[in-house]
Amino acid sequence: MKADDFLDITDVVCPITFVKIKVALEELNDGQILEVHLNAGEPIQNVPRSLKDEGHKILSVEDLGDGTFTLLVLKGGLS
Amino acid sequence: MSINYKELKKGGFMRQRQQNYFSMRLKCVGGHFTAEQLGMIQSVAEKFGKGYVHLTSRQGIEIPFIHLDDVDTVKKTLAQGGVQVGVCGPRVRTITACQGNAVCPSGLIDTQKLAAEFDKRYSGRELPHKFKFGFTGCHNNCLKAEENDMGVKGGVKPNWSAENCIFCGVCQAVCPEKAITVDKAAKSVTLDENKCVYCGKCIKSCPTDACKGESGFVVSFGGLYGNKIAVGKNFLPIIFDAEKLFAIVEVALQFFKDHAKSGERFRTMLDRVGWEKFISEVEAVANES
Numbered sequence: 001m002k003a004d005d006f007l008d009i010t011d012v013v014c015p016i017t018f019v020k021i022k023v024a025l026e027e028l029n030d031g032q033i034l035e036v037h038l039n040a041g042e043p044i045q046n047v048p049r050s051l052k053d054e055g056h057k058i059l060s061v062e063d064l065g066d067g068t069f070t071l072l073v074l075k076g077g078l079s
Numbered sequence: 080m081s082i083n084y085k086e087l088k089k090g091g092f093m094r095q096r097q098q099n100y101f102s103m104r105l106k107c108v109g110g111h112f113t114a115e116q117l118g119m120i121q122s123v124a125e126k127f128g129k130g131y132v133h134l135t136s137r138q139g140i141e142i143p144f145i146h147l148d149d150v151d152t153v154k155k156t157l158a159q160g161g162v163q164v165g166v167c168g169p170r171v172r173t174i175t176a177c178q179g180n181a182v183c184p185s186g187l188i189d190t191q192k193l194a195a196e197f198d199k200r201y202s203g204r205e206l207p208h209k210f211k212f213g214f215t216g217c218h219n220n221c222l223k224a225e226e227n228d229m230g231v232k233g234g235v236k237p238n239w240s241a242e243n244c245i246f247c248g249v250c251q252a253v254c255p256e257k258a259i260t261v262d263k264a265a266k267s268v269t270l271d272e273n274k275c276v277y278c279g280k281c282i283k284s285c286p287t288d289a290c291k292g293e294s295g296f297v298v299s300f301g302g303l304y305g306n307k308i309a310v311g312k313n314f315l316p317i318i319f320d321a322e323k324l325f326a327i328v329e330v331a332l333q334f335f336k337d338h339a340k341s342g343e344r345f346r347t348m349l350d351r352v353g354w355e356k357f358i359s360e361v362e363a364v365a366n367e368s
Contacts, residue, residue, distance in 0.1 A: 045253040048286035058286035061247035069252065 001059060001072060003035035004028055009047075010039050010068055017043050018050050021073075025056065030076035033059065040067045047071070055079035091164035092150065095143065102133065102143040103153065104165035108202075109176030109194035109214070110138035119160020127153050137173045137211070139165055169342070171204045171332075176214040177222045179233070180294075186216035187233030187279055187294045193321070200325065206332065207339035207348075211302075218278035223304075225311035228345040229331055230299040231324070234277025234317050235292040239268050244289035250281035277317050295319040300331060300357070301346035309346050314358055315365050326364050334360060 007024045009017045017038065024034055038047055048058050048071060057077025062070045084094060091104035105120065112120070120140060124132050129144045145153055154164060165173060174197050177183065179190030194214050201212070215222035216233040224230030237250075246268070248261045258274035259281060261267075277297055282290045295317040302311030318324055331345075334357055339348040349357055 040252060044249060045280060045284045048247070048249050049284050052286040052288075058245065058247060060245065061249050061252075061286075063248055063252060 001033060003072060004032040006035045006037070008037040009043065010037055014042050014046060017047055021047065021051065022054075025073070025075050028075045030079075032075050034073045034075065036071040036073060038069055038071060040069065044069050052078065087150070090154075091166055092145070093141065093167060097144070099147040100143075101145050101147065101150065102141045103128075103145045104135070104167060105140045105142070105157070106163040106165040106173075107137075107139040108174055108198045109191045111191065112140065113161065116160055116162050119157055119162050122160075123153055123157055123162075127156075135173075138175050139173050166203050169208045170206055171201045171210050171212070174198050174202070174212045174214070175222055175227075177216050179214070179216040183216055185219055187235050188214075188216055188231075188296065190214040190216045190222075190231075190233065193231065196321075197328075201328065201332070204332065206335055207341050208344050210332070210335065210345060218276060218280075224297075224302075225299045225313075226302045226304040227311060228300070228302060229328065230302055230311050232297040232299070233294060234297040235279040235282060235294045236277055236317055237270060237275065237279070237281050237290050237292045239270065239290050241266070241268075242289065243287040244268060245287055247286065249284050249286060250290055253280045253284045255280065293319055296321075296324050298324070298327065300361075301349050303344060303346045307344075307347070312354070315361065318365065323365065326367075327361055330361055330364050331357075 005024060005028060009020050021036060028034060038044060051073055055076055055078045057074040059072040059074050064070060092101040093104060095102055124130055124142045127145050127149050128142045133141045133143055135141055174194045176190040176194040179188060180186030181189055181191055197212055211227045213222050213224055213227035213230045215224045224232040246261055246263045246266055251259045251261045256274045256276055258271045260269045282292050297313060297317055298315055299311030299313045303309040335345050338352045
């Protein structure tokens with residue numbers, strides 16, 4: 001699965017994490033994929049769920065083993 | 080006329096350093112006061128007190144500097160605004176609670192409803208010493224359940240189903256107790272129930288609703304946070320039935336009555352009499368089907 005865009009949110013904290021993702025998703029069309037690089041802790045706890053609640057589908061989550069994760073999100077995948 | 084301080088204390092009047100003045104404790108359940116009640120409290124504080132109130136450590140309000148001669152008038156006046164006086168002394172005391180799942184996104188149980196029900200059932204019940212109940216809606220523990228003689232914390236037992244799961248591993252990543260193991264290759268998720276603290280982070284974070292659960296009560300006994308400090312102990316599995324919770328409360332209060340010396344706190348009694356006896360009595364009721 002190839003991402004259409006990539007976003008790194010490891011340098012920000014909640015709620016800016018989610019704001020940045022929302023802005024990035026705005027730039028994509030439904031059906032396109034965003035790859036997100038995020039931190040363990042609060043971001044991994046809240047971000048995937050918030051995306052689901054907004055109608056996007058989480059395709060996969062990969063633990064990079066260094067305290068960060070890579071998330072693949074399908075825009076509008078649940079709506 | 081001699082003053083019956085014990086009776087006054089029962090009615091929530093705390094004797095002040097200043098002779099014949101009392102700090103009047105108001106009844107409060109779960110930290111809620113209505114705007115109407117606040118209006119009445121304001122007018123009483125202005126007319127009979129010194130124009131201020133004190134917020135207590137257990138979510139209550141006290142009106143300091145009420146003169147002995149005004150006690151009855153103040154009680155009657157407050158009642159007109161729906162305000163009752165609180166309790167002090169050796170009995171079930173103010174019941175504290177967070178806002179719970181009626182308001183808070185983290186809440187797992189309706190702490191306010193429970194606090195009101197506990198107030199109806201147990202408020203003011205006479206005991207060998209004070210007894211405090213506290214309710215907190217989730218594992219974040221804003222209301223410090225384990226500080227109370229009996230604390231109740233909202234919890235949720237995770238129930239995972241393979242159907243929606245994408246084996247993303249978010250639940251494993253967020254579990255504070257490392258109780259969850261996700262095996263992407265084998266498409267399996269295992270939960271170590273002995274490690275689970277029922278915090279529900281796995282359920283809240285799951286992006287596919289593959290992890291759901293049933294909310295219940297995690298109970299602790301014997302907390303103290305005064306002269307002596309002790310953390311309440313939890314030895315029961317999560318309880319799902321409120322009636323079961325009430326049955327357990329009755330056992331605990333009866334045990335307190337039967338075994339404590341006058342003026343002895345619940346925890347001190349348990350440490351002296353032995354926890355084993357108490358645990359077996361509580362477990363007998365908890366395990367009844």
